[in-house]
Structure formats: C-alpha cells, structure tokens
Amino acid sequence: MKKIKYIKGDATNPSTAGTQIIAHICNDTGGWGKGFVLAVSKRWKKPENDYRDWYKSGTHFNLGEIQMVQVEEDLWICNMIGQHKTATTSKGIPPVRYEAVESCLKKLADEALSLKASIHMPRIGCGLAGGKWEEIEPIIQSTLLENGIEVYVYDFESKI
16 A cells, blocks of 8 residues: 655645646635645646635535646646635634545545546645644545555745
8 A cells, every 4th residue: 555755845846757736725715815825826826716716606615525727737736625614613623624625535536546646735634724634644545545646745844
C-alpha cells in the first residue's frame, strides 16, 4: 500500500512529474479569503472565480461536493466543500466535516484515476477548519492511497 509522502514546501508548487491535482478544503458559505486559498489565488485567479460562480449558481454547492478547475496543461485545482460555515460552534464543534471530506476525497480519487494524476495538498481540514490530522490521515488512506494514488502533503516552510 502507498504511503503519504510528506514534503516541506509549497503545495501550490508541486515538484513531481506528470499530471497533478492540488486539493484543498473550502467552506459551504461561498467565502474565499483566508488560509490556503490565498496562496492559490496568488498564483491563479480561475479557482476562486469558478468557486464563486459555483456558489452563486447554487448547483450542487453542498458539503461533500468537489469542483475541478484546470489551471495549467497538467495541473488542476480541486475545490472540496468539506467545511460547514467558518467558525467553531458554541458547543465547540469545528467547521470541518469529516464525512464531507471523505465524500470529497472519494470523488477526487475518481478524478485522479481518470487523469492518471498525483494529489498534492496542505494538511487539509486542519487549519481554519479546525480539524485534527489524526482524523484526516486515515480518510486519505482509505480514499486515495488504497486506490493506488500518489499523495503528497506539504508543510509550508516559511522563508523568514
């Protein structure tokens, strides 16, 4: 079975050959403006524009859905709706929804297999979404790695 390859670096700049998909978590409120999406928007405008259009359309804009956006010949961004709203509830429930992340990653696996692509991501769901990597990692294992897909997880290394 494949294992996640952990890399220090920038998930918006994958360093492997072949077709690549950069996957990240979005919220279900149409908000785009904090966290990893800022790095995405700095490099490409299309993922944000397509996400905002998707939200406005209301068509299949639900937890567990994905949107594939081609930004270069062999590079795609996968907008995954795996976060409900943007704040932790008064009961302490973070915005991440693990079952939605799993649903997104199952759909992403199908896309990756059809494109023969590797997957590149930050530690999805663990930043602003408030999730725990020990919950996310097994979901990646069961959805992507068990399908033989190469997965690279990037820990950003600040240049300061």
